[in-house]
Amino acid sequence: MTTKLPSTVANAEASLLHADALTYARKWVRMVRDEQIPHWGNAGQSWFDKQESQRFVRQMMRHMARSPSGMIDLCNLARAGLGLADQTARELILEYEHARELMPPALLAYNMELVDPRRGYRRLTSQKKEDRFLRDIAITVIIGDVCSRFRLKPHTPTPLETHEAGSRQRLQHRSRGFDSGAIPNN
Known part of the structure; x- marks a missing residue:
């Protein structure tokens, strides 16, 4: 069996760059898979675990809800059928009620919609993005790092x-x- 050599020096350099980039990306994928890279300080947590991903998204939503516009966005995501946004909004409603504190207007309006008997609440049944959020971040970071290190342009x-x-x-x-x-x- 003979090895086919690249026809030009430029093609040979491109082949070497491709091989180096692929080796580098595979190393990072193995490290993420083997949980050698902690995400946001959470060592030993899986980037691919559904529950861990959902916990992280809920944590981000709670942080987002600290500002008035973030609270409005959270309630709008919940109205649109995003299950974790609804769950987070309901947790916040429960916390405000338990502490006997006045709810922000957006959360109060969402609470009123939840208890309105004329409205039916619907949940999305498809696979949810929040289940894969951490995995998608890991993939995006690896692609960005490979493109930056090897001066490549990302391509969809x-x-x-x-x-x-x-x-x-x-x-x-x-x-x-x-x-x-x-x-x-x-």
């Missing part, structure tokens, strides 16, 4: 590129004898 594939990549993947699996129906479309 167009739908056509995604379709073409999926077609190439199916062709490769067919040529290896795999059933194309068993390959998930990404």
Whole structure:
């Protein structure tokens, strides 16, 4: 078996840069997966754990709700069906009621909507972004770090590129004898 060499020096340099960037990214992904990188001071917490991600999002929402505009945003997210925003708003309502403190206007209005018998509360049933929030942050930081270190430009594939990549993947699996129906479309 012979090794095909790059046709130009520029192509060879690009191949080396690609290999170095890929090795660097894989190292960071392993470190995140193996919980060697703490997030916001929480050593031993998983970037991929659903409960940990939800806890972190709730903590961020509580922090956001300290300002009047943040409280309005929290209540609007809850009205839009974001489950953790609703849960956080309800926790805040309970805390204000327990302390017998006056609620901020946005939270008071949301509380009134919750108890209004004419309104039906609906929850979204799809997978929620807050379940993957920490994972998405880890991926974004790794991509940003790789792009910065190797002076690359981040690129989001167009739908056509995604379709073409999926077609190439199916062709490769067919040529290896795999059933194309068993390959998930990404």
